[in-house]
Amino acid sequence: MKDDPKGERSLQRQKLEALGQFAGGIAHDFNNILSIIEGHTHIALRQLREGALEPGQLEKILTSTQRGAGLTRQLLSFGRQKIGVEEKTNLAEAMRQQHILLLPLLGETVQLFMTVPEDPVWINASPDQLTQVILNLALNARDAMPSGGELAIMCMACQKRHIPAALREKNPAASYIRLSVVDSGLGIPADILPRIFEPFFTTKDQGKGTGLGLSVVYGTVDQLNGMIEVSSVAGEGTSFDIFLPVAEAPPQALPAGKTPSGAGLAGKTILIAEDEPELREMLT
Structure with missing residues (x-):
């Protein structure tokens, strides 16, 4: 077999173009989401200073963050077969x-x-x-x-x-x-x-x-x-x-008086491992 440097370069160029298109699309989508969050945050802060904060502003911020998280999940599920606990x-x-x-x-x-x-x-x-x-x-x-x-x-x-x-x-x-x-x-x-x-x-x-x-x-x-x-x-x-x-209906909720198994964790110390300082502060 003969080497085909031109063919390899062409294939590499196509890969780079696809990667550039992908990165540009992701950047565009995330920029839109961040712009919405930034805009509504400024409005919410102004309303807070004026003592008239509207819950709708916070709901729009929450919706936009959920969109961002959804985009991240798309990338993760695209990159690997996501098989988790049946739900x-x-x-x-x-x-x-x-x-x-x-x-x-x-x-x-x-x-x-x-x-x-x-x-x-x-x-x-x-x-x-x-x-x-x-x-x-x-x-x-x-x-x-x-x-x-x-x-x-x-x-x-x-x-x-x-x-x-x-x-x-x-x-x-x-x-x-x-x-x-x-x-x-x-x-x-x-x-x-x-x-x-x-x-x-x-x-x-x-x-x-x-x-x-x-x-x-x-x-x-x-x-x-x-x-x-x-x-x-x-x-x-x-x-x-x-x-x-179509799946079968799930089991009914716990009867009155029953408590989930996690209820016994009250008063216990939980270790949170998170490398992002702001996320760690929020979780604690």
Whole structure:
């Protein structure tokens, strides 16, 4: 075999360009979050000096820090397969919470419609995993509607005949729910559609997106033993359909009078190991 220095240099250049695009997108996203936190902190401090602090300012700061933490979790889950202790989450309740979070993020030009089951829908997933899926798809839909539009997020039971064949073969006895995220945006061109779940792939301008959002959604759904399908029509919009296996309801809460095992730790000394001074001070 012959050395191919030109080919190696070309590959290295492509890697550096991808890394630069990735770093620029991350920097842009974090800068937006920090700018929001800084702005609302200044407003809160001014209100505090005037003796008229509005709780809403602190809530906006908290929401923005949660967005920053979510972005960090995206990076961590992208970099490795995250398999933790099995956790069950009520998807219906998670959707209600997301409704509150999404309204300010979508803006005034995007109308949000949610169809949420009245009864609990239990999924073998953490609240954070469901948040990543819903939030990333919703923000992707928002960006596809620069002039505004409609976004519908729906959860419904899935009949056997509508379950993808691959899932039926994998687990014939399982019941599934379908989580659909549908927008009235620009649509995804047919030549781009096969690539949308690729890491770092983005059609946004440099510095305006990481290209990680949809790849994180795909990876998370796969971890949850589900499947995602997408259909799109240019000029009409895009639909993401996620199929997730339904879990059994978790055990009921502890009966009255019972205390969790951790209650016996009262009065004990706990060692906190944290290398960030401000975090250590806050925790103590």
